[in-house]
Amino acid sequence: MLEGNLINFVKQISKEKEVDLEIVKSAIEQAIISTSKKNTQYHGTRPVLDLEANTLRIFVEKKVVENVSNDKTEISLKSAHKIKKDAAIGDLIEVETDPAEFGRIAAQSVRQGIMQRLRDAEQEKIMDEFTVKVCTVVTGIVQRFERRNVIVGIGKVETILPQSEIPYGAQYRYGDRIRVYVQDVQKTQRGPEIRVSRACPELVIKLFEQEVPEISDGTVKIVSIAREAGMRTKIAVTSNNPDVDPVGACVGMKGSRVQMIVRELDNEKIDVIPYSANPEELIKAALNPAEVLSVQLSEESRTAQVIVSENSLSLAIGKRGQNAKLAANLTGWKIDILSEERRELLEKMEELNRRYMEDFLSQVEGLSELGRDALLKSPYNSVEKITKTAPVLLLNFTNGDSQLAESLVAGAKEYMEALEELAKNLGDSKEKEQPDAVAGGENAQGEEKGAEPPQPPDESAGEN
Incomplete structure (x- = not known):
């Protein structure tokens, strides 16, 4: 040579x-x-x-x-x-x-x-070529399969699409042309290792930037995104120009723009919603198409209790809780979804627990009225909760009296046992009356359906 x-x-x-x-x-x-x-x-x-x-x-x-x-x-x-x-x-x-x-x-x-x-x-x-391509979308061709990973050729360079970055249900064949998001480039002993993704939310953002001119020029902005790759994606968008509808710009004429992205993502569903600084409005939009009746927020726990109509409950929750989970990730709030009927039932149960607690506390000797009121407003505001509480945690309500705190826990356990026994006796008596209920027709069945848990003694009756 x-x-x-x-x-x-x-x-x-x-x-x-x-x-x-x-x-x-x-x-x-x-x-x-x-x-x-x-x-x-x-x-x-x-x-x-x-x-x-x-x-x-x-x-x-x-x-x-x-x-x-x-x-x-x-x-x-x-x-x-x-x-x-x-x-x-x-x-x-x-x-x-x-x-x-x-x-x-x-x-x-x-x-x-x-x-x-x-x-x-x-x-x-x-290394130099792909370092500048990190956080961008490139087009590659499926070359081969190694274990459960897909090797994607980008020009003369082979990149790795790990199984963890493949959307649920996606199937690729040799020669398929796909767009991938470049996540990372690392120098190894075998040479540069380039990892790409088809499952990350950033891929969806970049695809929208490519398909929607209003996003690429900054008029429309994607504020938040939540994705279950291969299943559904939700994005919240806003516009800097009052004359530009952010949702319409992303969806396109007759859905043309969003459909291009849906096809690229193997028919993954995409929900585009308008962003709102008002959490209640944002949560309602995120749970679309469910009919939301009301939203109650707890700022301390960042929890939202959402009430929906009975017909919309399954829509709001979604298959395997998917819709609710994506809405929570999109909004940043923990979302508890209840039907209107369920909320009414819970309110009745809360009222019943309150009455049980008041009845129990009225039977505790040595507990001041101030201590009773404090317990009713504390995290230990039910008889059942007191049974599961260490006596030392109740000292603030007993003015430091450890014996009184211990008797509170012991008394709560006895009270709950009495309630359980009463409920059992009521159940036994209903079983004995069952033949009459069948013979009695609709009226008897209606009474059975309307059965409620045992009630605490009526306070007014006790006074008389």
Whole structure:
């Protein structure tokens, strides 16, 4: 190689590897220097590759001596004067040597060194190329499958689409053209490792930026996004221009824009809703198409209790709770969804628990009225909760009286046992009356349907 048509070799390598000529030139020179150190006796090797003249010149350092014992490292004073007139014994001077003197083994080592440095240069080029592509969407072609990962070719570079970044239900075939989001580029011993995704929310955002000019120019902004890849995505959008409808801009004429993205995402459903700074309005929109009757917010716990009509309950929750989960992720609120009937039932149960608690506390001796009121307003505001509470946590309500706190817990347990026994007796009596209920027709069945839990004693009756 060193004696052949070097310029053709350089150009061929440069074209095959898509590497700049200067990089190839530098790789060859560095390979010669490295090989000289390992496989020859020469010192201070300095190659000069002239691509225009198609020449390779190699210079080595030799020591000026009177009597030469090793012509690889030494030069006579007479020969040195031909190169440098003022050369003296002991000087080191640069002498040009024939590349052929490196020998066949050295030439092979140079070739290997060149290829290694070109691989390094190629990998550096890939690193530089894809580092700037991180957080962007690129188009690739499915090349093959490794275990459960998909190898996607982007130009001449292979990227990894991990199983965790493949949407639910997605199936790819060899040669499929897909758009992916470049997540990360890492340098490994095997070369650059480029990871891409089809499941991240950022892919949807970038696709909307490509399909919707109003988003790319900043008129419309995606404020929030929640995604169950392969199933459904919800995005909340707003507009900086009052004349531009953000939802309409994203959906497009007859849904043309959003349908382009839906097709790219293998028919994943996409809900586009208008963003609102009012949490109640945002939550209502996020639960669309369910009919939301009311929204009650708790700022401290960031919880929203949403009441929907009975017919809309399944719509609001969605399959496997998907709609509610996406709405919660989109809005940043924990959402509890109840039907109107369920809310009424819970309110009745809360009222019943309150009456039980008041009845129980009225039977506790030694507990002040202030302590009773405080308990009713505390987290321990039901008999059942007190049974599960350590006595030490009730000392604030008993004025530090530990015995009273212990009797509170013990009394609550007895009260609950009495309630359970009463409920059991009521159940047994209804079973005995069951034949009469069947014979009694509709009226008897209606009474059974209207049965309620045992009621605490009526306060007014107790007073009389």
